[in-house]
Amino acid sequence: PVVRSVSVLQNRLLIGTMGSDIIEYDMNQSMATKISEGHFKGETWGLDVHPTERLFVTCGDEGSVMVWDGPRKTLRSKRSLGAQCRAVCYSSDGSEIACGLSQGHLVILSNNLREVVAEKNVGRDWIQTMKYSPDGRLLAVGSHDRCIWVWQVEEDGSYRLRGRCLGHSSYITHIDFSADSNFLQSNCGAYELLFWDLQMVSSKSKQIKRVTSATAMRDVEWATWTCTLGWPVQGIWPACSDGTDINAVDGRVDLGSLVTADDFGKVKLFRYPCVTAGAIHKEYRGHSSHVTNVKFSKDGKYVYSVGGNDRTVIQWKVREDLNP
Numbered sequence: 001p002v003v004r005s006v007s008v009l010q011n012r013l014l015i016g017t018m019g020s021d022i023i024e025y026d027m028n029q030s031m032a033t034k035i036s037e038g039h040f041k042g043e044t045w046g047l048d049v050h051p052t053e054r055l056f057v058t059c060g061d062e063g064s065v066m067v068w069d070g071p072r073k074t075l076r077s078k079r080s081l082g083a084q085c086r087a088v089c090y091s092s093d094g095s096e097i098a099c100g101l102s103q104g105h106l107v108i109l110s111n112n113l114r115e116v117v118a119e120k121n122v123g124r125d126w127i128q129t130m131k132y133s134p135d136g137r138l139l140a141v142g143s144h145d146r147c148i149w150v151w152q153v154e155e156d157g158s159y160r161l162r163g164r165c166l167g168h169s170s171y172i173t174h175i176d177f178s179a180d181s182n183f184l185q186s187n188c189g190a191y192e193l194l195f196w197d198l199q200m201v202s203s204k205s206k207q208i209k210r211v212t213s214a215t216a217m218r219d220v221e222w223a224t225w226t227c228t229l230g231w232p233v234q235g236i237w238p239a240c241s242d243g244t245d246i247n248a249v250d251g252r253v254d255l256g257s258l259v260t261a262d263d264f265g266k267v268k269l270f271r272y273p274c275v276t277a278g279a280i281h282k283e284y285r286g287h288s289s290h291v292t293n294v295k296f297s298k299d300g301k302y303v304y305s306v307g308g309n310d311r312t313v314i315q316w317k318v319r320e321d322l323n324p
Contacts (some may be wrong), residue, residue: 125240
């Protein structure tokens with residue numbers, strides 16, 4: 001609540017705080033109204049969209065998880081988890097929200113953030129990416145310990161470890177499920193694209209089988225495409241860039257569009273798939289820092305992005321006449 005700025009107009013005060021709150025205070029009625037609030041410490045990375053409604057969720061280094069109402073442009077609910085949180089995702093039916101914390105701690109919340117459904121320890125390092133399978137039965141968690149932990153959602157709502165994907169040379173950055181929930185693809189900090197057969201799990205070691213032939217996976221239909229490496233996103237990379245310059249992508253086959261978030265403060269719009277080097281695109285500025293994550297709304301009419309050091313959440317409206 002530390003006050004950082006004040007503006008006075010007649011009998012009203014507008015107050016900005018270190019906690020990213022904007023508060024209006026009526027001196028005549030001694031009444032305070034919170035106009036807006038947001039993330040306020042470190043960086044903001046976590047972002048996901050509700051599977052059916054115009055809601056989206058974010059999380060930040062201060063440990064807050066926030067559910068936003070897109071049409072009303074308001075914060076619907078908020079909860080502090082008390083630790084750095086850089087990954088968040090909705091379950092396939094939107095009933096739960098998974099949160100990945102520092103030191104490999106996983107917390108599953110109800111969609112209104114009021115109840116803790118489950119808590120698990122995942123690896124020994126912080127979690128950067130998570131995703132539920134399309135059928136809702138699996139939750140894949142990508143950690144900085146170079147491992148992907150796959151949890152099975154039981155009928156009673158509990159979570160049981162299904163297996164681990166071991167083979168990446170660096171920390172896990174992005175993951176996608178196949179449309180039939182049988183396969184997983186993943187990227188890491190060493191710029192690898194690996195594939196996993198989720199039906200083949202060792203009963204002793206709990207290790208999930210890696211598919212070493214990329215050709216064998218060429219006809220697989222992916223439920224999402226958020227990996228920054230792969231055939232349909234090879235044209236998104238600017239000249240002289242390295243594998244860390246693009247932080248997030250969201251490719252939508254149904255829209256024929258792809259959005260990216262990069263280290264230069266830009267949100268870019270491409271056609272999807274994007275396979276030609278130097279592909280034509282539109283670029284948009286709004287963030288004053290690197291953009292850490294970006295997502296289309298489920299109806300494809302909006303794009304949401306979050307900034308790193310600026311800790312800003314931006315809602316963009318998609319205009320079809322501006323598509324590249």
